[in-house]
Amino acid sequence: QVQLVESGGGLVQAGGSLRLSCAASGRTFNKYSMAWFRQAPGKGREFVTAISWSGGSTDYVASVKGRFTISKDNAKNTVDLQMNSLRPEDTAVYYCAIQRLPLRGIYRDPVEYDHWGQGTQVTISS
DSSP, X not given: XXXXXXXXXXXXXXXXOEEEEEEEESSOGGGOOEEEEEEOTTSOEXXXXXXXXXXXXXXXXXXXTXXXXXXXXXXXXXXXXXXXXXXXXXXXXXXXXXXXSSSOOOOOOGGGEEEEOOOEEEEEEO
């Protein structure tokens, strides 16, 4: 049974930093690409960033490029999201997700991901 558990959300002021972590179990973690999505109040789920199964490739939505960094630790079965220079528009529930098939590239489409964490709230005050 695949489980993804996020942690690290919270309330910070604009310009601050947060680090989210997602612990995965139930799948051979080092063979699967991972992603972070977010959902703001009243909006749909939005792709934020993804990392390949090896950790060698990443992709970021334009609005977070240069501010957010995704990393994957295949020894610990974790994927982290370091978020710097946070803005009020980054306020959302953040979800990690794992791809449905192993050893593939990185994708922005949520249909490519078959398991999701419960989400962690990130709130940025202005």
